[in-house]
Amino acid sequence: MSKAPDKDELTGIDTTGHDWDGITELDNPLPRWWLYMFYASIVIAILGWIWYPSWPIWVGEWTYSKGIAGFSKRAEVTAELQRVAEGREVYYQQIREQPLEAVINDPQLLRISMAGGAAAFGDNCAACHGSGAQGFVGFPNLNDDAWLWGGTLSDIYQTLQHGIRWEADYETRLSVMQGYLADQILTRNEVSDVVDYVLSFHDQAEDEAAVARGQVTFEQICSACHGADAKGMKELGAPNLTDAIWLYGGDRATIYETVANGRAGVMPAWAGRLDDATIKQLAIYVHSLGGGQDEAN
Amino acid sequence: MAGAAGTPLPPQPNKAAPLYQKRIKIYPKRVSGLFRNVKWVVMLITLGIYYITPWLRWDRGPSAPDQAVLLDLPNRRFYIFFIEIWPQEIYYLTGLLILSALALFLVTSLFGRVWCGYACPQTVWTDLFIWVERLVQGDRNKRMRLDKAPWRLEKIAKKSITHGIWLVISVATGGAWVFYFADAPTLLSDLLQGDAPMAAYIAIAALSFTTYSLGGLMREQVCTYMCPWPRIQGAMFDADTYLVSYKADRGEPRGPHKQGESWEGRGDCIDCKACVTVCPVGIDIRDGPQLECIQCALCVDACNEIMDRVDRPRGLIDYETLAMPQARAEGRETRPKLLRGRTIIYGLSILLTMAIMAYGLLTRSDLDLSVQQDRNPLYVLLSDGGVRNGYQLKIINKAHEERNFIIAIKGLDGYELSRPNHQGPVDVVSVGPDAQKTIRLYVALPKEGLNASRFRDGEAQIRIMLRQEDDQASGDLGDSARPVLASQNIGFRTPPQR
Numbered sequence: 001m002s003k004a005p006d007k008d009e010l011t012g013i014d015t016t017g018h019d020w021d022g023i024t025e026l027d028n029p030l031p032r033w034w035l036y037m038f039y040a041s042i043v044i045a046i047l048g049w050i051w052y053p054s055w056p057i058w059v060g061e062w063t064y065s066k067g068i069a070g071f072s073k074r075a076e077v078t079a080e081l082q083r084v085a086e087g088r089e090v091y092y093q094q095i096r097e098q099p100l101e102a103v104i105n106d107p108q109l110l111r112i113s114m115a116g117g118a119a120a121f122g123d124n125c126a127a128c129h130g131s132g133a134q135g136f137v138g139f140p141n142l143n144d145d146a147w148l149w150g151g152t153l154s155d156i157y158q159t160l161q162h163g164i165r166w167e168a169d170y171e172t173r174l175s176v177m178q179g180y181l182a183d184q185i186l187t188r189n190e191v192s193d194v195v196d197y198v199l200s201f202h203d204q205a206e207d208e209a210a211v212a213r214g215q216v217t218f219e220q221i222c223s224a225c226h227g228a229d230a231k232g233m234k235e236l237g238a239p240n241l242t243d244a245i246w247l248y249g250g251d252r253a254t255i256y257e258t259v260a261n262g263r264a265g266v267m268p269a270w271a272g273r274l275d276d277a278t279i280k281q282l283a284i285y286v287h288s289l290g291g292g293q294d295e296a297n
Numbered sequence: 298m299a300g301a302a303g304t305p306l307p308p309q310p311n312k313a314a315p316l317y318q319k320r321i322k323i324y325p326k327r328v329s330g331l332f333r334n335v336k337w338v339v340m341l342i343t344l345g346i347y348y349i350t351p352w353l354r355w356d357r358g359p360s361a362p363d364q365a366v367l368l369d370l371p372n373r374r375f376y377i378f379f380i381e382i383w384p385q386e387i388y389y390l391t392g393l394l395i396l397s398a399l400a401l402f403l404v405t406s407l408f409g410r411v412w413c414g415y416a417c418p419q420t421v422w423t424d425l426f427i428w429v430e431r432l433v434q435g436d437r438n439k440r441m442r443l444d445k446a447p448w449r450l451e452k453i454a455k456k457s458i459t460h461g462i463w464l465v466i467s468v469a470t471g472g473a474w475v476f477y478f479a480d481a482p483t484l485l486s487d488l489l490q491g492d493a494p495m496a497a498y499i500a501i502a503a504l505s506f507t508t509y510s511l512g513g514l515m516r517e518q519v520c521t522y523m524c525p526w527p528r529i530q531g532a533m534f535d536a537d538t539y540l541v542s543y544k545a546d547r548g549e550p551r552g553p554h555k556q557g558e559s560w561e562g563r564g565d566c567i568d569c570k571a572c573v574t575v576c577p578v579g580i581d582i583r584d585g586p587q588l589e590c591i592q593c594a595l596c597v598d599a600c601n602e603i604m605d606r607v608d609r610p611r612g613l614i615d616y617e618t619l620a621m622p623q624a625r626a627e628g629r630e631t632r633p634k635l636l637r638g639r640t641i642i643y644g645l646s647i648l649l650t651m652a653i654m655a656y657g658l659l660t661r662s663d664l665d666l667s668v669q670q671d672r673n674p675l676y677v678l679l680s681d682g683g684v685r686n687g688y689q690l691k692i693i694n695k696a697h698e699e700r701n702f703i704i705a706i707k708g709l710d711g712y713e714l715s716r717p718n719h720q721g722p723v724d725v726v727s728v729g730p731d732a733q734k735t736i737r738l739y740v741a742l743p744k745e746g747l748n749a750s751r752f753r754d755g756e757a758q759i760r761i762m763l764r765q766e767d768d769q770a771s772g773d774l775g776d777s778a779r780p781v782l783a784s785q786n787i788g789f790r791t792p793p794q795r
Contacts, residue, residue, distance in 0.1 A: 104718050114718075132673030143677040143685075243680035244744075288717035290677060290685055290739045 092277035100153045104284055117285025120278050133289050138265055143289045146245035149173050150234040151293040157283040163269030172269055175237045179262035190217050195255045201242040323579040326437035330598025339415045351476035358697040360730040368478050392654040403643035405533045409540040414593035419519050422512035426463055433459045463513045471504030517578040521589045536620040537634045541592045543583045543614050546622055565609045572596035665693035666783035668761050676790045682744035684791045691735050694728040701727045701766040708759035711746050715739045747791055757789045
C-alpha cells in the first residue's frame with residue numbers, strides 16, 4: 001500500500017506515498033489559516049489552564065488547580081441564588097407583615113403568593129395531598145368544599161402553622177376519633193347499628209330497626225362531636241357525615257372500620273419548618289383551589 | 298450554447314487548472330442607455346424604500362406605536378401599516394415570503410434574472426459603490442492606471458476618499474436597518490447620544506461590515522460563489538425565457554471593421570469589446586449564457602451605442618429567448634410565448650396565495666379565546682354530591698381599548714361559576730387594550746344536573762363563550778341577546794358511575 005514518496009506528475013506536488021488502487025494522496029501543506037488557528041488554540045488552551053480551574057491535583061486529598069482568575073461556577077450559582085432570595089425578600093417581608101386579606105387584595109403580592117404557593121405545595125404538600133391537591137384515602141382533597149378544620153384563609157393558615165395531631169406543637173389541632181370497639185365502649189352490634197344509622201343519611205341503610213337502635217347510640221355518644229344533626233363541627237375537626245365527601249370511604253365496611261378502630265390522621269406543623277411568608281403563600285394557594293370559604297360568618 | 302451558436306471555444310491549455318481561482322479585478326466602464334437609466338431609477342426607488350420606510354408614521358391610537366413599519370421584538374408585535382401581527386400569527390409573514398418567492402419564480406421564468414440584474418440589494422449597493430469609485434478615481438482606464446501606479450499621495454488620497462465614502466454609505470445602511478426595530482426618531486437621538494441599546498450598535502456594526510465587504514470588496518464574487526440563487530435559476534429558464542443574449546448568427550464572423558468597408562460576408566460584431574468592458578461580473582456575453590451573468594443588460598446599452606456609431610441596426614446584444622435564434626435559422630417567425638405551463642402555474646399560485654392571505658387578514662378576529670381544562674384533578678366531587686370542573690381561560694384582546702366580556706356556558710343547566718380571588722361580578726372579565734389575560738374559572742354543577750342525557754361516559758361537551766357586554770343604553774340584554782364574540786368547545790367531566 002505504501003511506497004516511496006513520488007511527485008504527482010499532474011500537479012507537481014509530492015505524494016505521501018500512500019496508494020489505494022491507484023489513488024494517491026497529495027502531500028499538500030496544511031492551509032496557513034488552519035495551521036495558525038491550530039497554534040492559537042494551543043496557546044489559548046495553556047492560558048485557559050492558568051486562568052481557570054483545570055487540573056486535578058493530589059495533595060494528600062484530591063483538589064484542583066484553582067486558576068489565577070478566582071473563577072468558580074459554584075460560587076456564581078450561590079451568589080445568583082443569594083441575589084434571587086434578596087430580590088424576593090422585599091415581597092416576602094410584606095407578605096409576612098400584612099394580614100392575609102391584605103395580601104390577596106394586592107395584585108402583585110397575590111401573583112407572587114400564587115406562584116410561590118404552587119411551588120411550595122409541590123415541594124412539601126404533594127407527597128400526601130397529591131400534585132393536584134386531589135388527596136388520597138385518609139389525606140383530604142383540598143379542592144372540594146368540605147373542610148374538617150375550616151376552609152377560610154385563617155383556618156387554613158392555622159392548620160398549616162400548627163398541623164393536626166402534631167405532638168411537637170402544643171397549639172396543634174387536636175381531637176380524637178376513638179376506636180369504639182377496640183376500646184370496648186360499644187359492642188359489635190352497637191357499632192353495626194350506628195353504621196346503619198350513618199348510612200341512612202345517604203339512603204343506603206337496609207335495616208330500619210338497626211337504624212333506630214343506632215340513632216340512640218349516635219345521640220348518646222357520637223353527637224358530642226359530630227352534632228345532633230351529624231353535620232360535624234369544625235372546631236373539633238369532626239366531619240359532616242351527611243355530605244358526599246368521605247375521607248376514608250363511605251361504604252359500609254369502611255365506616256364500620258372507622259367506628260370500630262378510630263381514625264387519627266396526622267399533618268405536620270409547618271411553622272418553624274417553612275418561612276412564615278411561604279406558609280401564608282400556601283394558605284392563599286390552597287384557598288384558591290376552589291373550595292376556599294369566605295372569612296367571618 | 299456557444300458551440301451550438303457556432304462560436305469556437307478558445308483552445309484550453311492542456312494544464313491542470315489550479316484549485317483556487319485568484320480574483321481578477323473588474324473595472325466596469327461607464328455606459329449610458331435605456332437599461333442603465335432603468336437601473337438608476339430602480340436604485341433610487343429601492344434605496345428610497347429602504348431608507349424612508351422606518352420614518353413613515355401611521356396613527357394607531359394612544360396604546361400602540363405610530364410607526365408604519367415596526368418589528369417590535371421586545372413586545373412581540375409586528376406592525377405593517379394596517380396589519381398588526383401577534384406572535385401566533387407569524388404565518389402571515391410566511392405567506393408574504395411564499396408570495397415573494399412565487400413572484401420571483403414567475404418573473405424569472407418570463408424574463409430571466411431581472412431580480413439579480415436590477416433589484417437585488419447586492420446589485421444595487423455594488424452599483425452605488427462602483428458609482429462612488431468612478432466619481433473619485435475616474436472611469437475604467439484611469440482606475441486601472443491608478444491601481445498600477447505606485448503608492449504616491451494622489452493614489453493614497455483617492456483610495457482613502459473612496460473607502461471613506463463606502464464606509465459612510467455602509468454605516469448609513471446598517472443604521473437604517475435598526476430603525477425597523479424601534480421607534481426611529483427616538484432611536485436616532487439615542488444613537489447620537491450613545492444611549493441606544495448595545496444590540497443596536499452591534500447590528501449597525503455587523504451590517505456596516507457586510508455592506509462594506511460585500512458591496513465594496515467582494516462584489517461579483519458574492520453572486521458567483523456565495524449566492525445559491527444563480528444555481529437554482531437554471532431550473533426556471535426554458536426556451537421561451539427572455540435572456541440577455543448575443544445574436545451569434547448576426548454577429549459572426551466577428552472582426553475589426555474600417556469605415557467604408559463592406560459589411561458583406563462578415564458579421565456585425567466589430568470585436569470592440571465594449572460589451573466586455575462594461576460588464577460588472579467580468580464575462581464576455583458573446584460566449585453564450587453563463588452562470589456569472591446577472592443579466593443587468595449594460596452590455597446591451599454598450600453594444601447599441603457602438604452599432605449606432607458604425608451605422609448598423611441596434612440589438613446585436615438584446616433580450617432574446619433561446620428559441621429565437623433557432624427560429625431565425627429555420628426562417629420562421631417567432632412570437633414570444635408569455636403564457637405557458639410554468640408561468641400559468643406560478644401566476645395561479647400567486648393569486649391563490651394572495652386570496653388565502655386576504656381572506657385570513659379580512660376575517661382576522663381582534664379577540665382570541667383559548668380554554669384549557671384542568672387535568673389534575675379532572676373533576677372535584679362537592680359535598681352536596683355535585684361536581685366541579687376547573688378551566689383556564691386565556692383571553693387576548695387585540696383591540697386598542699379595554700373591553701369587558703360576559704362569560705357564558707352552553708350545554709349545562711343550573712351551573713354556578715366561581716373565580717378564585719376575584720372581586721366583582723363573577724361572569725364579567727375585563728381585558729386591557731392590546732393585552733392578554735389568563736383567568737381561572739370554576740364551573741360547579743349540582744347533583745341534579747348530572748343525570749342529564751348529555752353526559753356520555755361521564756363527560757359532556759360544553760361551550761365556553763365570551764359574549765359582548767351590555768351597553769348602557771339597552772340595559773341587561775340577557776344571555777341570548779348578547780352576541781358571542783369568541784367561544785371554544787371543551788369537556789365537562791364527572792366521576793365514573795358506580
